[in-house]
Amino acid sequence: MVAIADRFPQPAGRDDGFFLGGALAMTAVTIAGFSLQLGMGRSSFGAPPLVHAHAVVFMGWVAIYLLQTTLAATGRIDLHRKLGWLAAAWIVPMIVLGVAITVMSVRVGRAPFFFRPAQFLIFNPLSLFTFAGLTAAAIVMRRRTDWHRRLHFSGMALLLGPGFGRLLPMPLLIPWAWEATAAVCLLFPIAGMAADLRRTGRVHPAWTVGVGVTLALIAAIEALTFSPLGPALYQAVTRDTPGAAIAPLAFAHPPGPPP
Incomplete structure (x- = not known):
């Protein structure tokens, strides 16, 4: 990636406004999604400590x-730069807790009903690992501001699924709820491509890397979910727990009394 970057000089002019506006928009999506969830009574402060952490x-x-x-x-x-090293270390507990909360959810049989349980088990950790990979690449490229901020932006977009998932009408999007959420998250790096094209007349190659990695992630999740490996992984993780009684690829009934 460093070799690729060396072939592309840093673009002239400043694009701080786009990245600051994008960061504000991403923050707004996340806060709005979780605030709506809390306001509608779908979540509470009585959750287990792992959820709060x-x-x-x-x-x-x-x-x-x-x-x-x-x-x-x-x-x-x-x-x-000083805060950047704290940010790098912060990724470790994010991965640990993200995987832990996913495993806990499927074991107690509480994967969101608009996701296939096996798909939920696969896409949460893989999205986190991909986010970590893009963020690590951004850190490696920290001396190339143009690459650094675009790779960070693409990684951050991968974390917007939970926020968008609380704003979109997910039950109405079954059986494509996860795919729809992933597509909406892609709008952020695509907006970055459009902003570059408008400002400089070309799309920065870092966006190609970010979007390409995201599309590869989506394809890998789909392939794993619907291959024999997806249900087998789900059964291995949920063995001897309440989640084992749930079909890996079936959508659960929405909360509330059955029809």
């Missing part, structure tokens, strides 16, 4: 991303 760490990342983007846009580069 997961929420604190992931909302912490949203705050870090917004702060880092703001620091870069306002010229506070020294502080931006």
Whole structure:
């Protein structure tokens, strides 16, 4: 990736406004989604400690991303660099807690009813690992601001699924609820491509990497879910738990009394 970057000089002019606006929009999507969930009584503060730890760490990342983007846009580069190493370390508990909460959900049989349980078990961890990969690439490319911020932006877009999933009419999107959410998240890097094209007349190759990796992730999740490996993985993870009684590829009945 460094070799590819060397063939493309940093574009002239500043694009701070787009990235700061994008960070604000991503933050708004996340806060709006979870606030709506809480306001409608679909979530409460009575959740297990693991859920609270997961929420604190992931909302912490949203705050870090917004702060880092703001620091870069306002010229506070020294502080931006110092905070960057905290951000890098923050990814570790995000992965640990993200995988843990996913496993806990399928074991107790509480995967969201508009997702196939096996697909939920696969896409949550794989999305996190892909986010971590794009973020690590952004850190490696930190001396190339044009690549750095676009790879970070593409990684952050992968984390918007839970926010959008609480804003979109997910039950009405069955059986394509997850695919629809993934497609909406892609709108952010696509907007970045459009902004580059309008400002410089070309699309920066970092967007091609970000969007390409995201599309490859979606294809891998679909392939794993509907291959024999998907149900087998689900059965291995849920063995001897209430989740084992749930069909890996079947949609659960919505909460409430049966019809």
